[in-house]
Amino acid sequence: MNYRFVTSINKNEYDAFVQSSPYVNLLQSYDWALIKHNWKHIHTGVYKDEKLVGAGLVLIKEFPLKMSMFYIPRGPILNFKDKELICFYFEELKKEAKKHHCLFIKFDPMIHVNDYKSYEANDNKYKDTDLYLNIFKEIGAQHHGFTINIHESVQPRFISNVYNEEGWMDNLPKHTKRLIKDADKRNVRMLCGNAELVDEFSRLVELTEERKHISLRNKEYFKLLMDTYKEDGVIFLACTNVYQLNEEASKKYEELMEEKSKTPENAKKKLRRLQDQLNSISKDMNEYKVILDEFGYEDQDIAIAGILSIKYGNTCDMLYAGMDKRFKKFMPQYKEYVENFKWAFDKGCIWSSMGGVEGTLDDGLTKFKDNFNPTINELIGEFDLPVNKMLYNLSQIAYKLLKK
Numbered sequence: 001m002n003y004r005f006v007t008s009i010n011k012n013e014y015d016a017f018v019q020s021s022p023y024v025n026l027l028q029s030y031d032w033a034l035i036k037h038n039w040k041h042i043h044t045g046v047y048k049d050e051k052l053v054g055a056g057l058v059l060i061k062e063f064p065l066k067m068s069m070f071y072i073p074r075g076p077i078l079n080f081k082d083k084e085l086i087c088f089y090f091e092e093l094k095k096e097a098k099k100h101h102c103l104f105i106k107f108d109p110m111i112h113v114n115d116y117k118s119y120e121a122n123d124n125k126y127k128d129t130d131l132y133l134n135i136f137k138e139i140g141a142q143h144h145g146f147t148i149n150i151h152e153s154v155q156p157r158f159i160s161n162v163y164n165e166e167g168w169m170d171n172l173p174k175h176t177k178r179l180i181k182d183a184d185k186r187n188v189r190m191l192c193g194n195a196e197l198v199d200e201f202s203r204l205v206e207l208t209e210e211r212k213h214i215s216l217r218n219k220e221y222f223k224l225l226m227d228t229y230k231e232d233g234v235i236f237l238a239c240t241n242v243y244q245l246n247e248e249a250s251k252k253y254e255e256l257m258e259e260k261s262k263t264p265e266n267a268k269k270k271l272r273r274l275q276d277q278l279n280s281i282s283k284d285m286n287e288y289k290v291i292l293d294e295f296g297y298e299d300q301d302i303a304i305a306g307i308l309s310i311k312y313g314n315t316c317d318m319l320y321a322g323m324d325k326r327f328k329k330f331m332p333q334y335k336e337y338v339e340n341f342k343w344a345f346d347k348g349c350i351w352s353s354m355g356g357v358e359g360t361l362d363d364g365l366t367k368f369k370d371n372f373n374p375t376i377n378e379l380i381g382e383f384d385l386p387v388n389k390m391l392y393n394l395s396q397i398a399y400k401l402l403k404k
Contacts, residue, residue, distance in 0.1 A: 006045045017055050023080075036059055043055070058070050069395065074108060076107065081131065103391050110379065115376065155382075159376070161353045192234060205320060216322075237303040242295070287326065307321040
């Protein structure tokens with residue numbers, strides 16, 4: 001065995017290796033360390049005969065009393081069937097961890113144990129799953145099990161993912177195609193950009209936070225993502241011109257009023273139809289008035305929904321999304337998701353991830369993402385490798401408190 005372990009790797013060499021791996025993912029990109037600036041980090045690697053054969057971004061969280069934990073998000077990047085390589089990597093990493101008074105090493109590799117459509121969900125596991133579990137067990141790692149709920153692990157174990165397969169757009173559900181047409185009828189247009197769109201995107205995310213009573217990220221974080229990944233980052237904003245919509249509605253209202261005035265009183269069916277149309281347009285105009293009072297009576301586009309994504313290698317992660325609920329019936333999210341997929345696939349991505357879902361696959365988030373005919377990737381889950389075995393159990397209490 002002629003291995004060499006390092007804790008510093010050239011960025012270009014590191015990213016080239018990770019991007020060539022079947023386990024490639026954004027959280028193991030070299031620059032993800034810049035995003036997680038509140039953690040310390042090391043870029044680890046293993047060379048065999050001076051060729052890089054393993055890599056891993058290791059984040060370091062410091063605890064009180066000069067203790068710490070190591071975390072390898074969606075990593076490391078190795079041949080997980082190579083027992084000798086895995087043993088060497090983690091043995092060397094444990095030596096490094098001890099220098100940092102590390103209590104345990106947490107990792108959740110991008111190993112798939114099953115893949116299926118939501119409507120074909122099953123409990124099967126790929127035949128290699130036991131091989132991976134046994135190797136990790138031999139190095140002393142403790143598996144947290146095949147968890148179901150998102151909150152049970154740092155990263156979701158179930159991912160909703162759209163693959164760049166031939167005919168992917170044709171295979172979208174009929175109702176999704178209909179909702180995209182509804183968005184087109186509402187004059188929803190897509191604006192694609194980068195850091196210059198952060199302000200508007202942040203506003204939409206804040207509205208989502210208020211609506212769902214959740215905490216996502218702030219403008220500074222989104223700007224950091226865009227500045228770090230540059231042309232590999234993208235923000236899509238779904239926009240509409242409420243001023244024009246209001247003008248069109250006003251004109252249509254007048255036309256219907258004129259038609260109604262010319263309709264004989266005995267044409268009751270037609271009169272009812274016209275009145276229903278007038279009521280519908282009147283409701284729309286009232287909604288437009290509220291929006292125009294806020295944004296101004298100007299002929300301008302207003303951002304009503306947005307999504308932020310990052311491309312890394314041949315993959316794309318749709319990280320954050322926001323929407324102004326007042327425009328819910330404009331169906332902007334359906335159009336912007338599809339435009340994001342197109343952007344990713346045009347850039348050579350093999351998949352575009354919409355992020356995690358509950359393993360029960362019966363929650364609202366899963367049902368929304370199912371509108372895009374995704375594949376559910378079930379990953380192997382989370383492992384802890386104790387470094388200080390005596391303090392490991394105590395460290396788990398501290399870690400749970402830190403997560404809160």
